[in-house]
Amino acid sequence: MEKVYVFKVALKYRKGLWRRIEIKGNQTLADFDHIIRIAFNHDTWDHLSEFFIGQWSRGGFGEIDPDGGGSGAEMRIEQLGLSEGDKLGYVYDFGDQIQQIITLEKMVEPEEGAEYPRVISQNKPRYRYCERCKREGKKTIATWICIECSEEEGREVLLCEDCLEKEHEDHYADEILY
Ligand SMILES: [Zn+2]
Ligand SMILES: [Zn+2]
Incomplete structure (x- = not known):
């Protein structure tokens, strides 16, 4: 049975900003990258990104192009060898280096008819006004x-x-x- 991975994705330097994202084990880092870009308002037409374990400077799973290509794009979530509680890093835009911390909270059964990946919850917004x-x-x-x-x-x-x-x-x- 295909597992669904439940990740909490937070901005490293603004931890109050987070999204909880579900993605299937057979989906790729390019799929994960795409939904993170949308959920955090990153460009989907510009800048490279990369997932990594530990420190990005030591190299990660390979870069991902905004169009879904790149050396890290095809790797599947289940190939990362993660267990519950494990953390990944994610860097968007190698120039500005917007860093995010990704925590695998748990693995669950897929919900029938649901489309993955998907955002299932997010931080309570603290609105500011015009x-x-x-x-x-x-x-x-x-x-x-x-x-x-x-x-x-x-x-x-x-x-x-x-x-x-x-x-x-x-x-x-x-x-x-x-
Ligand atoms: Zn102005
Ligand atoms: Zn106004």
Whole structure:
């Protein structure tokens, strides 16, 4: 019987941000990489990534291209030889080196009709609000941080999509992950 691996994937330097992901043993590191990119708002069209055990600097399971190719792409989850409680590392973007810690929480039976991999739970979001809307007395969840204005003003300039488009159209901005 095919096993489903239940992993908790957290950002190494923002441990409060995590997603619990289920993936089947016969699925590949490329499948795992793809759902992590989506779940954490990483680009799915740019940057390499790699899974590893211990330290990334010693080399891992091989790089994965955003298109699902690469020397580590075909390796299957069940080939990693993991048991419950084991940890993996994941690095996205070899330049910025966004590191994530992956813990195998348990292995379960597959659910009939379910599509894998899938995100089954995530951290409770601590929402922050759009400052432009706030000035108008509205409470709107901020989904963007304007990097340019934040650097210029020395504080975090947080905005909703509408306000970003209206007042910061040509500015460099990043999506906020909750
Ligand atoms: Zn707004
Ligand atoms: Zn701006």
